[in-house]
Amino acid sequence: MTFSSTPSDLSDLSAPSALDRVRAAYARIAHVDRPEIWISLRPQADVEAEARALDARRGTGVPLPLAGQLLAVKGNIDVAGLPTTAGCPSYAYLPERDAPVVARLRDAGALVLGTTNLDQFATGLVGTRSPYGAVRNARDPLRVSGGSSSGSAVAVALGLVDLALGTDTAGSGRVPAAFNGIVGLKPTRGLVSAEGVVPACASLDCVGVFARTLPEARLALALMSEPDGARATPPRTPGPWRVAVPPLAQLGELDDGWARAYEAAAARLAAAGARLTTVDLTAFTEAAAMLYEGAFVAERYTAVGAFVDKGSPDLDPTVAAIVRRARDIPAHQLYADQAALAALRATALTALGDADALLLPTAPGHPTLAEVAADPLGANARLGRFTNSTNLFDLAAVAVPADEVDGRPFGVMLVGPAGTDENLATVAALLTPPAQVAVVGAHLTGQPLNPPLLSLGARLIRTTTTAPAYRLHALRTDPPKPGLVHTGTREGQEIEVEIWQLPPEGLGALTAALPRPMTLGRVELSDTTTVPGFLCEPSALEGTEGTEDTEDTEDAGKAEDITRYGGWRAYLNR
Numbered sequence: 001m002t003f004s005s006t007p008s009d010l011s012d013l014s015a016p017s018a019l020d021r022v023r024a025a026y027a028r029i030a031h032v033d034r035p036e037i038w039i040s041l042r043p044q045a046d047v048e049a050e051a052r053a054l055d056a057r058r059g060t061g062v063p064l065p066l067a068g069q070l071l072a073v074k075g076n077i078d079v080a081g082l083p084t085t086a087g088c089p090s091y092a093y094l095p096e097r098d099a100p101v102v103a104r105l106r107d108a109g110a111l112v113l114g115t116t117n118l119d120q121f122a123t124g125l126v127g128t129r130s131p132y133g134a135v136r137n138a139r140d141p142l143r144v145s146g147g148s149s150s151g152s153a154v155a156v157a158l159g160l161v162d163l164a165l166g167t168d169t170a171g172s173g174r175v176p177a178a179f180n181g182i183v184g185l186k187p188t189r190g191l192v193s194a195e196g197v198v199p200a201c202a203s204l205d206c207v208g209v210f211a212r213t214l215p216e217a218r219l220a221l222a223l224m225s226e227p228d229g230a231r232a233t234p235p236r237t238p239g240p241w242r243v244a245v246p247p248l249a250q251l252g253e254l255d256d257g258w259a260r261a262y263e264a265a266a267a268r269l270a271a272a273g274a275r276l277t278t279v280d281l282t283a284f285t286e287a288a289a290m291l292y293e294g295a296f297v298a299e300r301y302t303a304v305g306a307f308v309d310k311g312s313p314d315l316d317p318t319v320a321a322i323v324r325r326a327r328d329i330p331a332h333q334l335y336a337d338q339a340a341l342a343a344l345r346a347t348a349l350t351a352l353g354d355a356d357a358l359l360l361p362t363a364p365g366h367p368t369l370a371e372v373a374a375d376p377l378g379a380n381a382r383l384g385r386f387t388n389s390t391n392l393f394d395l396a397a398v399a400v401p402a403d404e405v406d407g408r409p410f411g412v413m414l415v416g417p418a419g420t421d422e423n424l425a426t427v428a429a430l431l432t433p434p435a436q437v438a439v440v441g442a443h444l445t446g447q448p449l450n451p452p453l454l455s456l457g458a459r460l461i462r463t464t465t466t467a468p469a470y471r472l473h474a475l476r477t478d479p480p481k482p483g484l485v486h487t488g489t490r491e492g493q494e495i496e497v498e499i500w501q502l503p504p505e506g507l508g509a510l511t512a513a514l515p516r517p518m519t520l521g522r523v524e525l526s527d528t529t530t531v532p533g534f535l536c537e538p539s540a541l542e543g544t545e546g547t548e549d550t551e552d553t554e555d556a557g558k559a560e561d562i563t564r565y566g567g568w569r570a571y572l573n574r
Contacts, residue, residue, distance in 0.1 A: 016515045018051035018058075018068035018111060024516040025070050025113060025160060027537050032158050036133035037151040039075040040082045041114040050111055057109075064109030065219065069512075071110040072155040072164040073102055075118050077207065078196035086198040087120035087130045087148075090312040091304070099196025101165060101207050101224050108223045113161055116151025120316040121304050122167050122200040123323070124148050125175045125363075125383040126372050129316040134369060138180045140408060143368050146176030146383070148200075149210070153180045156210045159520055162512065163220050164210045169200045170291055171362075171387025173208035174399035178362035178411025183217045184399040185209050185425070186390065188418045192224045201299040204391040213508035214400060214432055218425050233419045237354060241427050243269050243414075244279035244355035251281070252385065255365035257405035262361050265402040265412050265431055269359065272430040277355060283348035284358075287341060288388035292322070292381065295334035296341075296392070301326040318376045345393045349417075357414040357427050360386045362399045366408060386413070396421045398428045407530075435507035436461065438497045438523045438533030440472065441568045442481040445498060449479065452513075456506035465494035465566075467524040473541050473559040474571065475517070482568045483517065483536025483559060486524075494526055496567030497533065507532065 026044045051068070058067050073079050076086040078095035079102055085092040098106065106112065119129040127150030128134035135150035137143040138157035145154050149166025153176030156164045166173040168186040177184025185208050192207045199205055209224065211217035245266050248259055270276050290296060300323050301308075308315060308323045352358060363383050372379045390397050398421075399413040412431065414424045437458075442449040445460060466484070469492040473483045484495060502510075511520050517540035523533030541559050565571040 016068070016513060018054045018109075019048060020516050021068050021070060022047050022051045022111060024514075024519065024537070027516070027539060028158075028519055029160050031537065032160070034136070034154065034158065036117055036135050037155050037158075037160070039085055039087075039115045039117055039132055039151070042082070042112065047111055047113060054109060054111065065223065066105060066163075067109035069110045069163055070161040071102075071105055071112050072114060072116050072152050072161040073112060074149050074152045074164070074166045075115040076122055076167060076198040076200075077102060077115075077165055079112055079115055082115050084115070084198060086122065086304075087118045087132065087316075088312065088314055089131060090314050091307055095196065097196075100193040100226075102196070104224055105163070105165075105220065110163065116149075116155055116164065118150055118152075119148035119172075120319040121198070121300070121323070122148040122169060122172060122205075123300060123319045125171055125380050125387070126367075126376070127176065128369065128372050128376075129319050131314045131316065136369070142370075143366055143408070144179065144372055146179040146363075148172040149176050149208075153177055153182060153184070153210050156180070156212060157182050159212075159511070162211065162216065166208050166210060167197060167200065168206045168208045169204045169391060170384050171390070173206070173210070174362050174387050174397060174411075174413055175383055177210055177399040178401075178409065178413075179366055181401045181404075181409030181411070183211050183214050183401070185217050185221050185421070186397040186399070187221060187225070187421050188396040189391065189394060191226065191421065192221070193226050199303040201296065202303065203299060204296075206391065211508075212511070213435075213504040214398075214425060214429055215505040216508050218422075221421070233423070236356065236423070239275075241269075241274040241357070241430075242355045243274045243276055243427065244352055244358045245276050246279050246281035246358075246360070250285075251361065252285075252364060254361065255405070258361060258365065258410055261403040261405050261410040262412065266359055269427070269430055274427065274430065277353070279355065279358060280351045283344045283351060284389045284393075285385060287344045287348070287392050288385055290337060290341060291384065291388040291392060294337040294340075295329045296337060297322065297326045298329045298334060299326075341392060348389070348393055355416075356420065357416045357424055360413055360415065362386065362411040362413045390415055394418050396424055398424045400428045400431055402431055432504050434501045435504045436499055436501050436531045437507060437510065437520075438466075438499055438525070438531050440482055440484045440495060440497050440534060442479055443498075443500075443534070444568060447568075449481075453500060453502070453510070456502050456509055458500045458502035458506060461499045461501050463496065463498050465496055465526045467526055467528070468492050468494045469524060470495050471561060471563045472565070472568070472571075473536065474562050475536070475540060475559050481518075482562065482571070483540055484523070484534065485536055485538055485541060493563050493566065495563070496569065497523065497525070499525075499531060
């Protein structure tokens with residue numbers, strides 16, 4: 001199977017060094033202060049040493065398609081020298097070598113920062129079932145991150161890493177992607193090795209990848225894949241992409257605004273040339289209910305039941321109850337459920353017919369932490385309504401952001417036959433909306449870094465101002481550029497910004513080339529909306545306190561506070 005991708009060439013020597021990217025990442029990790037994301041964060045000095053060696057290799061011409069890309073690994077996947085806990089400290093063991101999927105990405109130039117939190121033993125879609133703490137959503141900390149690959153998804157969404165590995169049995173690589181506004185690829189079973197992975201349900205488990213853009217995710221999946229792991233792609237009749245869409249009534253209750261967002265996604269596919277057909281979703285939802293309500297959950301007891309029966313005090317009570325309950329499922333029920341599943345799968349595939357993909361909301365809603373705490377089983381069951389059947393039916397899936405509803409991400413997924421991973425990603429690309437970015441300095445129209453922005457396919461949308469919650473500082477950089485910092489509780493001012501639109505892969509390339517101390521974060525505009533934009537690490541502004549009314553910027557380490565000018569251009573023209 002061949003995967004196409006057009007990410008930035010990260011082996012380009014003009015890109016920021018791996019060492020600079022590592023230092024910026026650790027500064028941002030400290031700044032966002034989300035310790036629940038990580039189970040084991042590697043010492044910065046160790047990663048810096050690897051980055052220096054990688055930078056030296058970049059000058060030798062060795063192909064490194066992921067040179068300097070930062071990687072997080074779900075805590076149930078082996079990373080040499082870090083404990084594999086699967087979200088349970090007393091279960092931990094210390095692997096001597098990387099899982100093959102980790103080794104492949106490292107060989108391509110990725111740098112592992114650490115292992116991430118998860119729903120214990122990869123049992124859950126909520127991200128709260130862990131003794132390491134509930135992982136809060138990247139955009140709304142009062143809501144769940146989604147699970148079980150919670151830490152990995154949030155690490156990507158917050159810009160701490162470029163890529164993260166997760167696992168997906170029932171939707172654990174797709175629900176967190178949807179809730180945090182990123183991309184999640186759930187490959188065909190067997191395409192990516194599951195060696196070195198603590199199993200949840202070994203016959204269903206898949207290792208997938210999170211990224212902020214689809215091209216980055218596609219490239220990573222291509223590098224992760226086993227040479228002989230792909231099954232033959234089913235033949236496809238020439239013509240427009242055929243996408244199956246269920247009647248809205250069959251989706252059941254969705255969060256407010258999500259039905260409209262789903263219909264808008266389907267309409268975008270049609271506008272892009274896809275041919276929409278109607279499909280009966282009944283077999284999919286009936287199979288989804290079987291994953292936990294039927295006998296298939298017994299495989300979770302096979303994986304970790306003997307350990308759970310020992311009664312370790314750090315077991316999550318919800319996870320332990322699920323695993324223990326699976327112990328007593330009779331063998332005859334498993335055979336009956338296998339027969340029922342085979343019939344449902346045949347019905348589902350017949351319903352899909354010649355469709356290339358099935359379009360679904362990734363989840364029916366996005367609960368708060370409080371809602372999950374009040375009903376842990378019910379809330380989790382609802383989240384798997386659309387994702388649980390994918391691996392049971394031996395299908396592939398791609399989850400992508402599709403819209404925002406009330407300021408929160410809304411995601412959809414495209415599900416299709418085994419072996420059609422690349423086709424699904426190509427269809428998903430039709431849905432990916434153009435990215436926007438707010439620039440305040442050297443990337444402004446007419447400024448030195450504007451031509452590189454234009455080369456990425458960017459076009460100016462409008463000039464506006466930030467909310468009155470920012471301060472602007474003149475940094476000592478070459479070329480000169482400002483640093484925009486959110487004041488938090490301090491008094492700020494509206495700052496002039498330009499809003500540019502560019503392809504999603506362009507934003508990924510822009511982010512990859514961002515030198516320290518610049519970071520990419522959410523910038524609040526004067527109209528109360530937010531867009532990704534260039535911000536500055538507060539550590540770069542040491543010594544600026546109280547300098548807004550003085551021109552004295554000669555002291556080393558100081559950056560002049562130029563907020564009073566209202567923007568970079570006004571400062572330059574002073």
